Amino acid sequence: MWFKKKDNSLCRINSExxxxxxxxxxxxxxxxxxxWENYVLGVVDGIVKVRPGKLGGFDCVISSELPIGAGISSSAALECGVAKGLNDLFxxxxxxxxxxxxxxxxxxxxVGTKCGVMDQFAVTMGKRKSCYFSTARPYTTNSLMQSLRL
Known part of the structure; x- marks a missing residue:
């Protein structure tokens, strides 16, 4: 994903x-x-609610090699990519x-999907050659790397 701030309040999203x-x-x-637009709109709406007045206009270009609907968290990758990109940009x-x-x-x-947080957690927290134990309520995470050999 690529992001750029704009001088106005318009947001333009372009998916290849x-x-x-x-x-x-x-x-x-x-x-x-x-x-697919609802994944982006939902993230922007969520950010506006927790950080009112902090977002401005922006351009975003989305390109992905993840197949949509193949069960490998393409929706979580899209949501978390937009969330992380806007968090950094603004x-x-x-x-x-x-x-x-x-x-x-x-x-x-x-989107209307009553999902949990596993996919979003994996996309946001995952690192190469790492393993985590996590809980969702409250959010906690602990590395299991000391007890595993990868």
């Missing part, structure tokens, strides 16, 4: 596979008839656990 759409960050966000100071929760709620509120 799915097409493009725009919205105004200063207007209430609505669920879209175009399914210096929002959101923790990884906050990004995970925003991404989960995007699926609940905009």
């Amino acid at each position: 596979d799915e097409g493009a759409f725009t919205f105004d960050i200063n207007k209430p966000l609505q669920i879209s008839d175009t399914h 210096d929002l100071g959101l923790s990884n656990f906050e990004l995970i929760e925003i991404s989960r709620m995007a699926e609940h509120n905009f």
